[in-house]
Amino acid sequence: MNNLPPLAERMRPRSLDDYVGQKHLVGQGAVLRKAIESGALPSMIFWGPPGVGKTTLAYIISQSLFRPFFSLSAINSGVKDVREVIEKASLLKEQGQTLPVLFIDEIHRFSKSQQDSLLGAVERGIVTLIGATTENPSFEVISALLSRSQVYILQPLGEDDLIGLLNKARQEDDVLSKKNIKIEEYEALLRLSGGDARKLLNIFELIINAFDSDEIVITNEVVLENVQQNMALYDKAGEQHYDIISAFIKSMRGSDPNGAVYWLARMLTGGEDPLFIARRMLILSSEDIGNANPNALLLAQSCFEAVNKIGMPESQLILSQTAIYLATSPKSNSATTAISAAMALVKQTGDLPVPLHLRNAPTKLMKNIGYGKEYKYAHSYENNFVDQDFLPDAVKGTKIYDPGSNARENEAREKLKKQWGKRYDY
Template identity: 75%
Template sequence: VTLIGATTENPSFEVISALLSRCQIYILQNLTEEELISLLQKAIKTDAVFSTKKIEIAEYEALIRLSGGDARKLLNIFELLVNALDSDEINITNKTVLDNVQQNMALYDKAGEQHYDIISAFIKSIRGSDPNAAVYWLARMIAGGEDASFIARRLLILASEDIGNANPNALLLANTCFQSVNVIGWPESRIILSQTVVYLATSAKSNASYEAIGKAQQLVAQTGDLPVPLHLRNAPTKLMKNIGYGAAYQYAHAFEGNFADQEYLPENISGTKFYQPGQNSAEAKAQEHLKKLWKGKYGY
């Protein structure tokens, strides 16, 4: 028995892995412009409804673009258009299509592959400092009816992960953007999102903080619950004070330059560096400051 299945969705998302591993997957690509035009011409001649009307297509561009290379979508759009015009003689231009097709036909499935592909391209464009590409992908998401809050949340994450302390204002603007779009809504939110996207795309970049927490979490997983140094422990009771909790702690503000050269890490991992400042002017200053404070301890 040979079972053949077809889906318009990405099988990675829609088919369980146990079944997917036993299948041979064939990916059908979008139809070409020539194939779509041929399909339309055939439909006009053979369809029970279309063939009774005198239909002339003067311009194909809008129909082809809205179809996204999908034959089924193209025929659905064409049927909507013919029904909307409701005449025995129909002349179709790009303007006719755009004026009469009310439903948003953008190729953007918020639960499928296009959703993830476009948001991926969007984030990577901002990370890559290309405001033009970033705004384009933003427009694609808007055209597809994406939730403004979802876009703003991704910008919040990016502002910290990919810009960080190279420009701390990025996170402030992204947070303001998130709050604003939840108050304003569409269509005005597109302006706020665009401003934020352009700012983030043109900002200096650093993933140093992102890398630092990743390294620290990895070490925690490897070393477990290392004891807190005695001088850093909290001493809320007399007993704790008597056994030395917090006894040797040096209050940084009591020293010159508000810095006390003492150990803050568990003994077993003393001198481990998690944070390596990024290559940007803001973090270059931070590196010089850390080098001055810690000398050669962390290799700054």
């Protein structure tokens, strides 16, 4: 098997009918499938976690439309590479040939100048761009390029999808189909893969190769024993990147500065983008610290700006300081739970009308029908507070924000009790 491509490559689907997952995009009658079948293909960004089929889907699209497929990786490609591809595409256009699909993996790692170099070709239709990213394209892709592209969100593969992939590999792969493979337990395979189809198949192949005979029984114990011994063998393609950033975030959330700095060093040593690290700390400062220490957000923002200006290697000092500060800060996820509760309430109740006393009254008619009539201006009352309703009538009195258990928010809780009494009994 050493001379063969990896199992994940051998099992790569060749058509939309073989493609696993993303039925909301490529199932019968779905939006992207309609675009493919019509031939009216826009430039697009695929946003989703690793191993859900972004690269495969881009290739299938190009083959379905019989269009040349050009591929670049943002990790090792620069402006020169982009221009060379565009020159090839321009030549195809001059010769009246089919225009290509240009796939850029990890497009979020392209700098602004690299992304700018794509604009002209996309605008003139010389290429149809398909970018793949694991990061929110609103933050990572320049607005000019984003406005010319359709963003499609790819979802993590479900348990049934992943088990189906394993069974398909067992039955259809030229090598595995010759073996008698019995999977008695799936839990460890699924857990270690983290929903990443490529990683799942790599682990599966690693386990198969550990057996000397063609009679193979796979249990959770067998999986864990072999994967722990050979972890590096299936982690060459960069999946560990996502495991390490997870460990970094969880170390800071868990208030362990030692773990935080260790995983930070692992990322920096491995060549991780320092802005990616700074951005993740910025998110954590609100998600896991929030109002327990509002200065965390300020420091994380300053860290992001400083790293952007200074670059490496000096930025490692700033990243270290910030990681330690965030790890040792008091923790609260009250802001996270509050917005989640508010979003759920809005989804449940819909577009409730704004109470009349909270509405603006710029015209005489609006004043006459009661807009703003009962509104009480807080600064006209003692301690700049007055008891009045600020939620729609249908959800009046709903508790959305619940202060965390820390010194700063305990103080906020007592103030709310004093102001709102039983109505806002925290």
